[in-house]
Amino acid sequence: MGYSPKVIISLFCSYMLILHITSSAVIPTLALKDCEFPAIFNFGDSNSDTGGLAASLQPPTTPYGETYFHMPVGRFSDGRLIIDFLAKSLGHPYLSAYLDSLGTNFSHGANFATAASTIRLPDLILPAGGFSPFYLDIQYVQFLQLKSRSQLIRHRGGIFASLMPKEEYFSKALYTFDIGQNDLGEGFSSNKTIQEVNASVPDIITGFSTNIKKIYDLGARSLWIHNMGPIGCLPYILVNFPAAEKDEIGCAKAYNEVAQHFNHELKQAIVQLRKDLPKAAFTYVDVYSVKYSLFKEPEKYGFELPLVACCGYGGKYNYNATAECGATITVNGSQIFVGSCKNPSTRVIWDGGHYTEAAAKFVFDKISTGAYSDPPLPLKQACHRSLN
DSSP, X not given: OOOOHHHHHHHHHHHHHHHHHHHHHHHHHHHOOOOOOOOEEEEESTTTOSSHHHHHTOOOOTTTTTTTTSSOOSOSSSSOOHHHHHHHHTTOOOOOBTTOOSSOOOTTEEEOOOTTOOSSOOSSBTTSSSBOSOOHHHHHHHHHHHHHHHHHHHHHOSTTGGGSOOTTHHHHSEEEEEOOHHHXXXXXXXXXXXXXXXXXXXXXXXXXXXXXXXXXXXXXXEEEEEOOOOGGGSHHHHHHOTTSOBOTTSOBHHHXXXXXXXXXXXXXXXXXXXXXXXXXXXXXXXXXXXXXXXXXSTGGGTOOOTTSOSSOOSTTTTOXXXXXXXXXXXXXXXXXXXXXXXXXXXXXXXSSSSBOHHHHHHHHHHHTTTTTEESOOOGGGTTOOOOO
């Protein structure tokens, strides 16, 4: 039995419509080209500090840096950080800290992160105690200075010209962010309740969004933004707040819930930023889930004792605020150096508040694929605004 011409035309049109819808949804994704990021500009705290606090206020001492650099190099880890693996994957050298005046090279970007940095202005500032003076507002001002002064230096010529980024790099660069953890930490350390810290999150996120818009106005178009990790799994939280209810793997439940609340608000803020700044490509990166998997299933990934610091002294979590990594303490009349564990490559936490190089590499390898990103694009395609 044959079909009438009208039926054939109708079937053909339906087929073409389905083909168009399918191809428009799939082909662009498959055809996306890798981006060319000639530089990286990073903003953050100790999770990505490559020497800022060390150059300006408090350099970490031995055994920091022992695994890869074999000496302290300003990173609060035994070796490299996520930002280091990110830079190398894009073919760039490790980022120089903006605050470091010795041997720095900004030709492929700069790092404005400093350990103990916050989004909002902290109440207590180092070295008197508390947090870094280089909070996010200041990091933005430093970026503003770098952008304007670097071009003056390039135009002037001389030995420093080649150490500065080219003008066109600012619009083509990847802008990375990992900050906010210390804002919550400030609340916890000032004896605020969980509810009070939770209530502060919207204002913290507003401060973040305000700076994102200012950095956008200076040329940022590709922004890679990490959410907050599971702070309730960090030994310094577990030791300082021993009464906190634990989840099934031993992390402080309420403190992780605050981090998740922060992450929810951050993700919503990025949704709004996409609307406000339609020319920018925003990638929200769920580092929380990847880091939590290290605490939940450490053996699966080749790790052990995930809640126990590698470098520290005393107690269930090998952490004591008065006997921190690298310190020399007196125990029963004897001097003891607070050193590291035998094999940092099998450990998740380095010093009670920061991750090991092995953990950082694990996290980077996971997040760089795009599997934990919104939109789900790999790092090398983070200049694309959407999948269609």
